[in-house]
Amino acid sequence: MVLIMESYNCKVSKRCGGCQLSNLSYEEQLEYKQRQLNSLLGGFSRVNKIIGMENPLRYRNKAQAAFYFDFKRQRTASGIYQSTSKSIVPVDSCLLENENADRIIVTVRRLCDSFKLKPYDIKKGYGFVRHILVRNAVKTGEIMVVIVTATPAFPSKNNFVKALLSAHPEITTVIHNVNNSDINLMLGERSTVLYGKGYIEDELCSLKFRISPSSFYQVNPSQCEVLYNKVIELAGLTGSETVFDSYCGTGTIGLIASKSAKQVLGVEVNRAAVKDAIINAKQNGIKNIYFTCDDAGEYLEYITGEGERFDVVIMDPPRAGSTVKFLKSVVKAEPKRVIYVSCNPVTLKRDLEFLVAHGFRVCEIQGVDMFPFTKHVETVCVLNKV
16 A cells, blocks of 8 residues: 655644554554554454555544633633543644635634634633534535534624635535533534524535534545445345344445345434434435434344345444344344444454354454544454354
8 A cells, every 4th residue: 555645743742642553654554453463363263454545534434623712812712622631732734634625614713713712711711712622524525614612692693604605605504503511512502503504414424414514424434435335345235134223323335235135224313413314315216225313232132023135234333332132133133134334443353253152153353444544443353144
């Protein structure tokens, strides 16, 4: 692999803690992650060589920042939460984030001072602007800006948006989100569209996906295509299989799999994500996929109890891994194949041990570097029913 990358010279990497591997070259990072996968998962099967990126910088299509008041300079500042504390590290430009997103964040910060919108102080419970979220659709070029405030009243919001769009006409939608909680959550439950359609659309594996403010969407789109294509390859779909897509989110993997399967059922506990998944299926004209809002384990146990059978189960759980309850439902369902997509090899090892102990065999393990300069690594495993 030929690696093309600008010089990594981040002045705040040690304080921030987000780039745990910034002291290593990219080749050394891949070697580190390969050793980690070999050590944790090599006992199940041979681990393929990890798939890295050609240019491992500026890959994040999602940027977010917290606002605070800089008393020394007497102006609004922004940054990211330190990985080991609640302190905000001032950042103007992150080498992993989209450059345009960083510029938009700086502009919003400047406009807050111009419009006398005070940053929120969580300790005092006083102020207005809390966070900003910028999402970029790489293929379509659409950009979403979400301004998160502590109170619903947004003074001079029309003029604020007008000034923001004047500085960045490439922005396609602006959303005002209200978060009045006393903890450092990014988004609250109330959102109002100030400009545009309230969402953006991006293309992935030749399909179009709607992205709302709270939608889960992989932050590294180029490697995401690599990952999802590997999932479909390992699933061995021929067009005759029924697929159960658990933890399906907005339906990305299931919709891509539907092109090669007879039928797909996606299950997700987040109602907003299911709503987006249904819309994604409709706008792509896909009619052999169905979505339901439910606990994946409970629903799989229920539907197989009704006589439904699945050839393939795809699971993409959060970092904490799957639950024993869901794994038991998979064992009971007896699919021919399980495709496990993991963002945490430690919990992946634990869950593979359970499945292997209950009649499955790990056939192939493939690492994909979705998050260069961090310790995180994505892994796809295929297990066949013995």
